[in-house]
Amino acid sequence: MYDLSCERVTKNFGSFTAVDGVSLDIPSGSFFSILGPSGCGKTTLMRMIAGFETPSRGDIRIKGDSVLALPPNRRNVKMVFQHLALFPMMSVGENIAYGLRCRGDAKAEIPARVARVLDRVGLPGVEDKRIEQLSGGQKQRIAIARCMVLEPDVLLLDEPLGALDLKLREHMKIELKQLQHRFETTFLYITHDQSEALVMSDTVAVMNAGRFEQIGAPRELYENPVSGFVAGFVGDSNCLAGRIAEIRGDEALVELSGGGTVRARRGDGAGQGDAVEVFLRPEALFVGEGDPHATLDGRVDSLLFNGANSRILVQLDNGPLIEVADPGQAGRVAQDQQVRVGWDPARATCFAQRAGA
Structure with a gap:
């Protein structure tokens, strides 16, 4: 069974087709990236998976079950946004605990769960720090911890490194891959940066004009592209x-x-x-x-x-x-x-x- 499947998913906005009949199957525990230029439809596809948009046609399944009828808060997927959306008025611990409290988890269990997830992202003991006291890379890890404490089936990441400087972005590519391996959770990563996709992913889907041009392992896409678009977009040519x-x-x-x-x-x-x-x-x-x-x-x-x-x-x-x-x-x-x-x-x-x- 796949953690996430899309079957001929299409999204129309009036006469414009943003996503055009795309299909994918993501195995459990894998790092899957969708790579494409701005406007190719990748973020629209992710928003449909998260439940923020409704497909015009097609089906989306998590752990084999269709989620089209479920609102975002009832889908066991979580999303890390490009600008992270951390709450500056809350401490680190309060940020991470927010979802647990909204879900109604037992108050007595929350501090221990927050501590465990902070340890797993390599930031033990920072519960009382303010968000503005953290570096850019630390904020990235807190945003991931806030999602992972809820134990999602799939973590969605919408260009989360886009706002970082070059050196930190290069460092965070390695960090993200290590975190994904540590949590053994399926990551679906959206990016226009081919270096990010090639370095981190087990599988990459190259998207162009609402469709997938090619899906494969990074080396396969680089060495054996199936179209001029893939050859020109993936790597230097x-x-x-x-x-x-x-x-x-x-x-x-x-x-x-x-x-x-x-x-x-x-x-x-x-x-x-x-x-x-x-x-x-x-x-x-x-x-x-x-x-x-x-x-x-x-x-x-x-x-x-x-x-x-x-x-x-x-x-x-x-x-x-x-x-x-x-x-x-x-x-x-x-x-x-x-x-x-x-x-x-x-x-x-x-x-x-x-x-x-």
Whole structure:
């Protein structure tokens, strides 16, 4: 049995379809993320799961039972909002105990339950502190503790790291994954940040225009995207426009718009003569010689140092500016130097050109 299932869930607002027939099954104890750009429908879907919106069609089940007829307070799901919604007039302990008191739990049991959940989020003994005395990361953990003390079947998290600075956000990605493992509770996480989804999740659903483009493990989405949207949205990619000149089994020879022909795997059903986009990950590229149909000539435009994420920017002679990951390659090239950029053809993938691309 799944902790949470959605079956062809649709939400219309007048003539606009925000969520278009999406289905998912989330196993117990897993970390599941919905990843997509702003306006793709992910928050609307989460609000329907929480009970704040009603689907136009479809069904939502928790532990196998439909919850469409239940109001939010009778669904055993809890939600952490982006701005946390902690009560500043209450102490930490009062914040966490609020839901227990509203539910009518025995008063004598509440302090011990608050203490236990604080210990599990790594903040023992802070019951009497005020919310303004906490750091950003501590507030995140208190917001989670306030939900987890109620022992939900599913915890919903709506972009909870969006308001944090970069360094704290990177730290909290690891913290959230550890907390989910510690509580062994199913987390459904909504984000537009592909790094958050890839780092924390067991499974990711990539959403676009109200639909799921692909559902899979992070590595599967990154290495084997099924559409140009997924290839371009998940991780960093260079994109080269062209047209298929010849098909050889699962591989295509693509004549690039700026000149030259390259080899690439066919990622979808694009056929001979079709306009396509060729996607190349920066880490798949190297500076040097290679297969004539897996190299392009250009000039070093910039050398960008960013530790392990350093990049060489190469302006192709007959094409766009592309990024080459720099695992020690920058020492072999100089600004304005003419170079040849190569790759393994198996690591290039082409998809039918997207509308507006």
